[in-house]
Amino acid sequence: MLLALGWSLSALIVSAILLALLFQQAAIRRVDQTLGELIDNLVAGSTVEGNQVFAPPFTDERSLRVYSGRYWEIAEPTADGKLRPFARSTSLFDSMLSPPSDLAARLKAKPGKAIAYDTHGPLNEPLRARAQQNLLPGRKAPVIFLAGEDRSSINRDVRGFAAATAVAFLLLGAGLIVAIVMQVRVGLQPLFDLQSEVSDVRRGKAQRLAATYPSELTPLADELNALVGHNQEVVERQRTHVGNLAHALKTPISVMLTEAAQRPGDLSEVVTRQTEAMRQQVDHHLRRARAAARMQGQGERTSVAEVLDELSRTLERIFLEKGVVIDWDAAEDVYFLGERQDLLEIAGNAVENACKWCKSKVRVRAEALGPDRFRLLVEDDGPGLPPDRRDEVVRRGTRLDETAPGSGLGLSIIDELARAYGSILILGDSSLGGLRLEIDLPRAEA
C-alpha cells in the first residue's frame, strides 16, 4: 500500500512540475517571437546617413510611453567590446538597455543570428531581451539591434498557472490516497475477518470459523476449520482413551480390595497395600492425562452461572440429610476461559469441601475482577481452619480429619488445577464464620 502511494504521489509531483515548465517555455517563446518581429521592423526601417544610423519613426504607443515595458535600441559595437548607441525607443527615456558584457563578442561570432537573454529594465523589472547584428546597406560596420519586453506579466502568469496546477494535483493526490486506502481496506477485509475469527477460536470465543469468505479464501478457511476440528478430535480421543483405561482398572481394584478385606492374613495385607498403590497411580495418571489434554486443547468458554447451578443442585442432593443450603450468585456475563470439566472440578471440589465442613450454609460467588479475570469465592459457616495449618492442607493434600467422607485431596486438587490456569488457591476467614476459598481464574469475553 505504501509503495503504491509513494509511486502515485511522485508521479503526480513530477507531472505538475513538467506542466509548469512547459507553460513557461511556451510563454517565453511567444515573447521572443514578438521581439523578433520588432527587430525585423527596425532592421528594415533603419536608414544610414554617413556614420550615423537612424531608427524608423515608430508610432506604437508602447514604444513612445516612458517605461512602458517595451524597449528597443540600435547600437554599434566598439573596439573594446562595448556598445555605442545610435538610437533608442522613447520608452527608455534616458536609460539604456543593459546587455551582458560579452554580447558583442557572441553576436560577432554568429552574425545574422539572434541571441535571446534575460536582463533587467530601467525600473529594474525583469526583462526578456533579444539582440541581433546586421549589416545595413550603405554602411560597412555592422549594427546591433536590441529589443526588450517586460516579462513580469509572464512570470505572474506562470506562477498563477503553477499554483492552479498544484491545487488541482493536490486534490487529485488526496483523492488517490483515499481511493488506494479504501481499495486496500475493502480488498483485504476478508483477510482481517479471517484473522479475527482465528483469534476467536484460539481465545475460545468460537469453536470454528463461521463467516462466509470470498471463493479465493474459502479453501483456506475450510482447511483451518479442518485443522481445528482435527486438533479437538485428537485431544478428545486421547482423553477418552486414557480415561477408559484408567476407569476400567477401577472395578478390578475395588474387587481386590473387598476380597482382601474379607480374608485377613499376610497375603491380604500385601494385596491391600499394592492395590492401594495401584489406585493412587490410576488417579494420578488420570489427572496427568487431563492436564496434558488441556495444554493442547482449544480454549473453550464456559458459563460460570450454569456450572454453579448444576453443582449446587448436585451437592445439595449429596448433602440432603445434612440440609445444606448453597447460596450461589454469578453475573450472567462471567464466562470461564477454559474447559468446562476443569471449572466443574475446581468449583466442585471447593463447594464439596465447604458442604462437608459447614453447619448448614455455603455461599458461592463469582465476581468479575476485570475484563479477563474473575474470582470464585466459596465460604462456609463451619469451624474454619487455623492459619498455620492452611498451607499444609493445600500444598500437600494432607487429610485433616479421617472422619470426614471423601478422599481429603480436594483442596490440593483445586490448587493443582488453579495453577494450570495461572492462579493459586488462597484460604482465608469467612464472614460466615468458617473457611473462605478464593481462586482467581481467566475470564472469557461474553
Added chain:
Amino acid sequence: MRILLVEDDPDLSRQLKVALADAGYAVDHAPDGEEAQFLGETEPYDAVILDLGLPKVDGVSVLERWRRENMATPVLILTARGAWSEKVAGFDAGADDYLTKPFHTEELLARLRALLRRSAGHSAPSLACGGLRLDPRAARASVNGEPLRLTSLEYRLLHYLMMHQGRVISRTELVEHLYDQDFDRDSNTIEVFIGRVRKKIGPERIETVRGLGYRLTCPDEETGGEAQAS
C-alpha cells in the same frame, strides 16, 4: 427391604450380593441395562444400586427412563468415573447418591442405610399446579413430566409458591420462608431467584403483581391446590 443391584462385573456382583445379604437385605441382581430397566419397572424395590458402565443400555439412560416414568425409588450410583462432570450428569438424571469405585463395602452400606432412612422419613403429599408437579418426599419437581433441575433455594421458593398457589405473596414473606433466620440476604435478591425459577418452569407461570409480590398461576387444569397422597 428389597434392593436391586445392577452391576456387570461378576466378582464385584458376588461380593456385593454377599455383603448386602449379610446386612439383611433381599437382593435381586441385574447384569445389564435391559434387565435392570425391566426389573426396576416391574418390581417394587426400596432402593437401587446402579452401575453406570453397563452392557446393552448404559446406567444413566436406564435411570432417566425410570424418572420419566415417575419411579421414585432412591437410586445410588456406583461408577468408576469420579469427575464432577459425571457426578452432575448422574444427579441430573435423577440419582440420589453417588459412590466412586474403588470403595469400601462399609461405606456403600452406610450410604444405602441413609438413603432408605431418608426416603422413609418423608410422607408429605405431592403438589400439582397445571403441568407442574412437586414431590416433597423425593425433593423433586417436574413440569409436564420432564424433571426440573432446581437448587435447594429454588426448590424452596417453588414449594412455597405451590403451597400458596393463586395467592399473592410478598417479597418479605418469601425471604422469611426461603432463608433460615440468620441468612443475610436482602429482599432484592428474591428477584434473582424468581428469574431463575421462571427460566426453568416457563416465564408466564409466576406473575409479578406490581407493588405487592408474586403469584403462581395454574392454567387449564382445575387441579390447582389439590393434594394427592401418593
